[in-house]
Amino acid sequence: MSETLEKFLNRVAESAEQSTLVKMTLSKPAQKHDDLRNIYVKPVLIKEKRLFAFTYHYERRDEVKNYDAAQMLDILQAMLPERFLNAVLFTVSEDVTLLVSSKGKATIQTKKVQECREQNLDHDKQKNRLINPANPWWYQLGLTTREGKITADMQHKFKQIYKYAEIVESLIKPMKFDGTVHIADMGAGKGYLTFALYELLTQRLNLDVDIKGVEIRSDLVLKINEIINSNHLKGLEFVESSIEAYHPEKLDVLIALHACNTATDDAIASGIKAGAKLIVCAPCCHKQIRQEMERSGKVNAIIQYGIFLERQAVMITDTIRALILEYFGYKTQVMEFIEMEHTPKNVLLVGQKTSKKPDKAKILQQINELKAQYGIKKHYLETILDFNC
Numbered sequence: 001m002s003e004t005l006e007k008f009l010n011r012v013a014e015s016a017e018q019s020t021l022v023k024m025t026l027s028k029p030a031q032k033h034d035d036l037r038n039i040y041v042k043p044v045l046i047k048e049k050r051l052f053a054f055t056y057h058y059e060r061r062d063e064v065k066n067y068d069a070a071q072m073l074d075i076l077q078a079m080l081p082e083r084f085l086n087a088v089l090f091t092v093s094e095d096v097t098l099l100v101s102s103k104g105k106a107t108i109q110t111k112k113v114q115e116c117r118e119q120n121l122d123h124d125k126q127k128n129r130l131i132n133p134a135n136p137w138w139y140q141l142g143l144t145t146r147e148g149k150i151t152a153d154m155q156h157k158f159k160q161i162y163k164y165a166e167i168v169e170s171l172i173k174p175m176k177f178d179g180t181v182h183i184a185d186m187g188a189g190k191g192y193l194t195f196a197l198y199e200l201l202t203q204r205l206n207l208d209v210d211i212k213g214v215e216i217r218s219d220l221v222l223k224i225n226e227i228i229n230s231n232h233l234k235g236l237e238f239v240e241s242s243i244e245a246y247h248p249e250k251l252d253v254l255i256a257l258h259a260c261n262t263a264t265d266d267a268i269a270s271g272i273k274a275g276a277k278l279i280v281c282a283p284c285c286h287k288q289i290r291q292e293m294e295r296s297g298k299v300n301a302i303i304q305y306g307i308f309l310e311r312q313a314v315m316i317t318d319t320i321r322a323l324i325l326e327y328f329g330y331k332t333q334v335m336e337f338i339e340m341e342h343t344p345k346n347v348l349l350v351g352q353k354t355s356k357k358p359d360k361a362k363i364l365q366q367i368n369e370l371k372a373q374y375g376i377k378k379h380y381l382e383t384i385l386d387f388n389c
C-alpha cells in the first residue's frame with residue numbers, strides 16, 4: 001500500500017473513531033466499463049450500533065450494505081485504487097481528497113471547511129421507499145422498463161404490491177425473531193409479491209431471511225429461480241411443490257395470496273401446524289362452501305340470487321377460517337387489501353399468534369351455528385386439521 005493511501009485510510013479510521021465522519025464518496029471507476037459507478041458512505045445508528053452504510057450505485061440499481069469501522073477500512077483498502085481513483089472524506093471540520101492518476105500516482109489534498117457540519121446517523125433517508133422499482137428484478141419480472149419505470153399496464157399491479165408491502169411491514173416490524181426469519185409464500189405465482197417481501201425485509205428492515213416461494217407450475221419456478229440467481233438474492237428460492245405437499249419444519253411467517261379455493265386452507269393448516277407466528281392470506285375463489293350451500297337447499301331470501309350466494313359463500317368461508325385461526329390461538333383480523341377497483345379479491349386474513357388462551361367452546365359454538373344456518377356439513381379446513389366441530 002502506498003504511503004499516501006495509508007495516510008488517507010488513517011484519516012478515515014480516525015474520523016470513524018472520533019465520530020466526525022460526515023460522509024465519504026468513492027468515484028471515478030478505474031475500469032471504464034465497471035458496472036459499479038460510485039459508492040456513497042454515511043454513518044448510521046442501527047440497533048444502538050454505529051455502522052457505516054455503503055450505497056453501491058450500479059448502472060441500473062442501488063444496493064445498501066452496512067459495515068462496522070474495521071470492515072469499512074478493509075473495503076476501502078480493496079477498492080482503492082483497484083476499483084476507484086477518487087475518494088473524498090467529508091468530516092465535520094475538513095474535506096480530505098485522495099486522487100490517483102491514471103499512472104497510479106496518489107496525492108492527498110486537505111481543505112478546512114468553514115460551514116458548521118455534523119454527523120447525521122439517520123439511515124431512513126436511503127431506504128424511505130418500501131419498494132424500489134429501479135431494482136433489476138422488477139424489469140426481469142416484467143413490471144418496469146429497463147430504466148426502472150413502471151410500465152403503464154403494470155401500474156395497478158404495482159399499487160397492489162406497494163399496498164401489500166405497507167401492510168406486511170406494519171405487521172412484521174414489531175415482531176421479534178430469533179435469527180433468520182423463515183417464510184413460505186404459498187402459491188407464489190409470478191413472484192411479484194414474493195420479491196416485494198424479500199426486498200422489504202432485507203433492504204428496509206435489515207432482516208436475515210429464508211423465503212421459499214411454493215409454486216406448482218414448474219415453468220414459473222424455473223424462470224423465477226433464474227431471476228433470483230442472476231441477482232444473487234441470498235435467502236430467496238422458489239420450490240416446485242403443491243401447497244398440500246409442502247410441510248416446512250421451521251416457519252415463522254406463512255403467506256398465501258390468491259391461492260385457489262381450498263389451497264388457501266392447505267396453506268393455513270400448514271402455518272398452524274408449523275406454529276407460524278404470523279399467517280397472512282388473501283383468499284381466492286370459495287367453491288367448496290358455495291357448493292355445500294347450494295347442495296343443502298337451505299336457500300334464504302339473500303342467497304337465492306346468484307351474486308349474493310357468491311358473496312355469502314365468501315364471507316362464510318373466510319369467517320370460519322378466521323374463527324379456526326382464533327381457535328388455534330391466533331388473534332385474527334380481516335382487512336381490506338386494496339381498493340375494489342384494482343382487484344375484487346381484496347380481503348386479507350391476518351392471524352397473529354398470541355399467548356392468550358382462546359375460548360375454544362365459544363368459538364366452536366359460533367362455527368357450528370354458522371354451519372347449521374347455511375347447511376354446511378364441513379369446512380375443508382376442519383377436515384385437514386386435527387380439530388372437530
Ligand SMILES: C[S@@+](CC[C@H](N)C(=O)[O-])C[C@H]1O[C@@H](n2cnc3c(N)ncnc32)[C@H](O)[C@@H]1O
Nearest residue numbers: 187188189215216217241242243257258260263
Ligand atoms: C392467482 S396466482 C397468485 C400468485 C401470487 N400469490 C399473487 O397473489 O400475486 C395463484 C398461484 O398459485 C398456484 N397454485 C394454485 N394452486 C396451487 C397448489 N395447490 N399448490 C401450489 N401452487 C398452487 C398457481 O399455479 C398460481 O401460480
